[in-house]
Amino acid sequence: MKTLVVNCGSSSMKFALLDPASGAVALSGLAERLGGAGASVRVDREDGRVTVPLPNGSYPEAFGVLLAELDRLNARAEVQAVGHRVVHGGEQFSAASLLSPEVLKAIQACVPLAPLHNPANLEGIAAAQAAFCDVPHVAVFDTAFHQTMPEVAYRYAVPEAWYREHGVRRYGFHGTSHAYVAGEAARVLGQPLEELNLVTAHLGNGCSVAAIAGGRSVDTSMGLTPLEGLVMGTRSGDVDPGLHDYLAREAGLSLTELTAALNRESGLKGLSGLTNDMRELEEAAGQGHAGARLAVQVFVYRLAKLIAGMAVALGRLDGLVFTGGIGENSAAVRSATLARLAVLGFTVDDGANAAAVRGQSGVISASGSVSTLVVNTNEEWMIARETAELVARGL
The missing domain is CATH 3.30.420.40 (ATPase, nucleotide binding domain)
Structure with missing residues (x-):
């Protein structure tokens, strides 16, 4: 069955x-x-x-x-x-x-x-x-895994009534993927998940990082909607909320137009003026395309900053996990990100990193580094497991 x-x-x-x-x-x-x-x-x-x-x-x-x-x-x-x-x-x-x-x-x-x-x-x-x-x-x-976040992580500094009456808070997404790869990372490292503090980075057309302490999400980069946080394929990630009023006045854009642009015309696509596909951007950057090079650099910079920020939520960082289409296949993005994270003790094994593409996974960190892994996500299997467990319990 x-x-x-x-x-x-x-x-x-x-x-x-x-x-x-x-x-x-x-x-x-x-x-x-x-x-x-x-x-x-x-x-x-x-x-x-x-x-x-x-x-x-x-x-x-x-x-x-x-x-x-x-x-x-x-x-x-x-x-x-x-x-x-x-x-x-x-x-x-x-x-x-x-x-x-x-x-x-x-x-x-x-x-x-x-x-x-x-x-x-x-x-x-x-x-x-x-x-x-x-x-x-x-x-x-997607949001369920992140319901373990403490209030200090999920509340925005906005009027209390916005939260109480309209649910304005941080929810987080990609929860199924973050939960799956955290469990797989513990298996690969040969340690109980309950004893590990991990940062997981789900990087695809949508991107998010999560701080996972003992198998429980304690912070994540996405918020009220999947727009917050990292630079993504076509989504801006974090921007100054004041730009809405500014562009409404200066460019005559409506709130609907602004929201659509931040979701569909921004991110890697907006920065590069070319595409939201990281593979194409890396190729174009190698051929001297300035917009493609900038898009990749901003993506990596913001990713490293948010990974470092997640360490604050954990107190102790035992490992970093890359997953998703970009996380599993872009050795260049992983290498550049780890170079920026050297201050936290990360170093990369160039050979292992280069080999971890096209379905290959495993540890990519050098000896003495904080453990860094590539784990192929499997959201469908995770959903099937949760479904079967719930049905078996008759809940």
């Missing part, structure tokens, strides 16, 4: 059918560019990868491809439970939860906090519940 994991993003849908105990994957795929032109589903089959076009580019259409693939494998009956990634659960959810009308209502109430993601999550849930009405469905929240 297997768990189906559905992970709907603002314009994508990842899915996997896997054994929650072993992580063995029977089926996986990724639908991209949903809601726009050129939408398609990439399916990894036993005989290779195939791409299925989606003329309408909708979530239900993408889910139809998933069902067809399950039927092709005669695997629909093997689905024991469905686990859904949900980006924002507010303060209400500190763990995964069986989906019920009340839980769905709470997810809907968090839409203003994640307007690009929670509606997509709800679309995926609706499609899956219609197709699998006789099995349990579980919501696994």
Whole structure:
């Protein structure tokens, strides 16, 4: 019996059918560019990868491809439970939860906090519940892992009423990934997770770092929304909030236009004027493109600053973990970041670092350095495990 994991993003849908105990994957795929032109589903089959076009580019259409693939494998009956990634659960959810009308209502109430993601999550849930009405469905929240943060870490210095009446606080995201790689890092280091103080860096198109003490999140870089913190692919990360008023007056931009630009036209893309893809930026920087070089440098500088800041939350730093598309594959970003962190005792093993790409992982720190690892994240397996555990307990 297997768990189906559905992970709907603002314009994508990842899915996997896997054994929650072993992580063995029977089926996986990724639908991209949903809601726009050129939408398609990439399916990894036993005989290779195939791409299925989606003329309408909708979530239900993408889910139809998933069902067809399950039927092709005669695997629909093997689905024991469905686990859904949900980006924002507010303060209400500190763990995964069986989906019920009340839980769905709470997810809907968090839409203003994640307007690009929670509606997509709800679309995926609706499609899956219609197709699998006789099995349990579980919501696994990005924000849940960070609900262990102390008040000193999650409160903003804003009027109390904003927090009490509107939930204005820091929530954090990528919790499933941070939790998974922390556990894997402890396994690789051969130490109990409960005895380790780690900083985990999830670096992809969205980026965040987290301070994890004994397996519990005590701080993280993202905040009320996934916009706060590091420089990301198209997101600005931290900016002076005064720029909203300034650009409204000087450039005539509306709040909606400003928010859209900070989310979709900023970050690596905005700095470089070229792309949000780190691979392309590293290549362009090597060819002398000034904007690409600046984008990479700012990304690394801000990353090193925030990693160093997370050490304050921990008191003692036992290890640093890189994960995500950039974290797992850019040896140059890792090397440059560790060079800036030399003040904290980090040094890199150049050979190990260069080898840790394209699915290879492991320790990349030199002898005598604070332990530094590359760990390949596996959010789908983590979601499947949490789903299976919750269903087994009957909660």
